[in-house]
Amino acid sequence: MWIWSKLSGVQWMDAWEDRFHGNPNAVISRLKTQKTIRVEVYTDTEAEAQEIKKLFGGSIRKLVHKNWALIKEPDRAPIRIRSSLIITGSRDDGAVDKLTKEFPGRHIIRIPADMAFGTGDHATTSTCIRMLVDIAKEKDTTPWDMLDLGTGTGVIAIAARMLGAASCHGMDFDPQAVTVARRNVRANHVGKINMSETDVLKWQPDRQWPVIVANMFSTILQQAFPVITAALEKDGHLIVSGILRDQWEETREIAHACGLQFEKVIIKGKWVTARGGHC
Incomplete structure (x- = not known):
């Protein structure tokens, strides 16, 4: 050890x-x-x-x-996301099979803990996915794809594909995060997800997305709002998270100055997650 x-x-x-x-x-x-x-x-x-x-x-x-x-990894209860998804950190195939039988019709996502990353069950991540479920239901049969900024474990991009996104592009400036995310994509047997090592503050989008999720610290998010505004379709949906409560008002004001607004804000503990779009 x-x-x-x-x-x-x-x-x-x-x-x-x-x-x-x-x-x-x-x-x-x-x-x-x-x-x-x-x-x-x-x-x-x-x-x-x-x-x-x-x-x-x-x-x-x-x-x-x-x-x-x-010493062994403690059992963690799986996370239920609406009536659509179950996220588990279990490495046991038998446990995953049990969840599949226990929750028929729900997608099972496996995100085991990594030495440098968690299981993806942080309050900010789970709230982002809940909002993503709502957007997917609103989209219904309308084709959509998603940009995942600060992808981390890749769980949000994986969830989006399972919820019906035609494709996803996940970005993270951390090469280890990209490695972990790609591994999780393979482990969950989902395709049409591209993971890239990208610094969002230096990135110049060459297209627009109907759905963008940006789950990163507010100091980075605030600087990234101009490029997010440029990357979001006119009637697109934006989910932001990773924002501490005492940083929310400042973050909201900077977003508004960049042409973005939020109609739904959820506070869990010390973290804020919000959904919105162009003003």
Whole structure:
């Protein structure tokens, strides 16, 4: 057993929680000074620990004299999205088969925890998918495709294809995220999903989409609104998330200045998800 660890300012706790949400091997501790946190991830191999270090810096060390065989991934209840989807983090084929029988007619999405990523069950992600289900029902027989900005695990793009999107394009600036997303696409046996390593702040869209989901931190989202406005069809649907409650008003005002408005806003804990489109 190996452990990767890194010290960080307490102001970045939300970012680290979001990055490793759903990963049962991740631990975030606030130190006595209350100004610093320690982020740790336990791995089975040195290679896994080195991969996280490559992404985020920090240090690794080997742990000894512990009965690590007793440590196992905790059971997480599957997430039910409306009457359309079930998202599970289980790696057990039998568990997935059981869900298929228990919930006939629903699509089953498998997103197991990764060393550098969670299961995709964060409040922001699940709320985005619920809004996406509603849009898919409104679309009914109208053809549509989707752009997924900040794709992470790829779960939103996978959900969109299962809900009827003709195709999806997922983007993330993190190469590891793109690798994980592509793996999840293959594992869920869905096609017509393109994943690309793209910095949205440097990206210039060459077309427009009827549906865009942008699930990323508000500091990036605010800078990305001009390009999102350009990429969204005139009557298109936009879902944004990854926004902290105390950053929502500022984010909404910047969006409005870029020609965007939101008619539905959902707050879950400290996170905000909103649905809208062009003004």
